[in-house]
Amino acid sequence: MTEKITLVALDMAGTTVSDDGLVERAFGAAATALGAEPGTPRHDRQLAHVRATMGESKISVFRHLSGGDEERARRANAEFESAYGRLVADGHCEAVPGARAAIERLRADGRTVVLTTGFARVTQDTILRALGWQDLADLTLCPADAGGRGRPYPDMVLTALLRTRAADSVRQIAVAGDTSSDIRSGTAAGAAVVAGVLTGAHDEATLRASGATHVLGSVADLPELLTRLEDGR
Template sequence: MISLAAFDMAGTTINDGGAVYRALEDSVTEAGVAVSPENLQTWMGVEKREAITALIELGGGVADEDLVGATFARFRALLDEYYTAEPPTPVDGVPEAIAALQSAGIKVALTTGFSREVAEGILAGLGWTVGPADATETGASAPAGSVRVDALSCGDDVAAGRPAPFMIHRVMEATGVTDVANVLVAGDTAVDVRSGLNSGAAISIGVLSGKLDRASLEAERPTAVLDSVAAIPEYLGV
C-alpha cells in the first residue's frame, strides 16, 4: 500500500512555462559557454549549482568556484525575472490529485533541484503550504483552491541531488514513512525517474507534463509513464 507520494516541482506539479530551462541555458550562455539542447535536458532536475558546473565543463569552460557562483546568482536573477513576467501555475488537475491522494490517507511531498529559498518562494506565490494537516481543518473547510503538501526537500537540503535518492529519503523521514515499499515517486525528467529507482521506491513514474517525450522516459525503465500527476489517483485506484 502506498503511503507517500513524492513529486518533483517544475514540469511535474507546477507549470513554469519552461522558465527553468531558459534561465539555466541563458545564465550559462552569458558566462561564455555554449549549451547544447541534449546537455541541457540531461542536467534538468539536478541541483542547480551541480547542473551549472556540469554545463560549463561540457561547453569547454573551466567551472571554478567564482564562475559557478556568479552563474548561479545570474540563474536566480533570471528565474525571478521570468517568473515575474509569467508566474508559475499548477499543472492541470494536480491540486485535485493531491487532495484525492491525501483523502485516501497518502501523504504527498515535493522534491526539487531548486534551493529551499527558491522553492519556498514559488510555493508561496502559488498559495501552497507545507506541513502536517491541521487537525481542525477538513477538506471542506480548507480555502478554495488551496494546496497543502506534507513535506518539501530541496537540492540544498541534502549531500547530493538527483539522481541520488536522498531527497526522497528526506521526505520519508519528514513524513514518518519508513519502508520504501510504500513510496511512489513521480517526475518529468530522466533524473527524476532514476532518483526514484535509486531510492528503492515501489513505484517510479515518468510524467509527460514536462519537456521529455515518452520514449525518452521509457528508456529509463520507470514503473509507468503517465500523462500527468493528475492520472496517479486513478492509477492507484484511489
C-alpha cells in the first residue's frame, strides 16, 4: 500500500498540454541564432538534440547547442520562447484530453497539484492564459522559480514541496511527465510515484529505462492509479 499522495507535480507540454510539434516548430525560429539553417546537417544534429532533451530547461538546451556561448544561448532561447508564444497565441495550444478533469479530480481528492515546465515563465503564463488554466492548479513553477537548473534535476519538485508544504515526506509525492527528463527529475526527488505518460515525446521503453514506476496512456489515468495504489490494489 502506497502512503497517501498529497502532492502531485505535473509536467505541462506533452503531459497536460498537447505539444503537437510546437517545440520543433519554435526551434526553427531559434536555429538561425545558433548559426544552423534549416535543411543543413548542423540543423539536423541540433534538432536531434532538442528531441532527445525534451522536458529539460530550454536555456540549458541552448547553452549546450551554442557550445557554452552564453550570449548566443540567450539569444536563441529568446527567439525560441517568442516563437512558441506566438504559436500559442495563434491558437495552436490545446489541453491533453481529460487533463483538466484529472487535475480537478486530484484536487477534489485532497491532493495539491503543481504544474511544472521547462519553458520560461512568460511562455508558461501564455499557455495558462490560452487554456484558461490560471487558477486550475495550486501552484505553477518554471526553472527560474527553482534556482534555474530545471529538469532533470529535482529542484522544481522539491521547490513544489517547500512552497506548498503539502507533504510531510517525499514519499507522499507523485510526479508525472512524458519525457525521460521528467522521470529522472521525479526519481532524483525521491517521489513515491513517478509516472510516465504516452501523450508526448518519449515511448514506454525510454520512460521505463529512465526509472518510471508506472507508464500510463495519459495523465487522465493518474487519479485512478493513485487511488488504487493507496488502496493496495
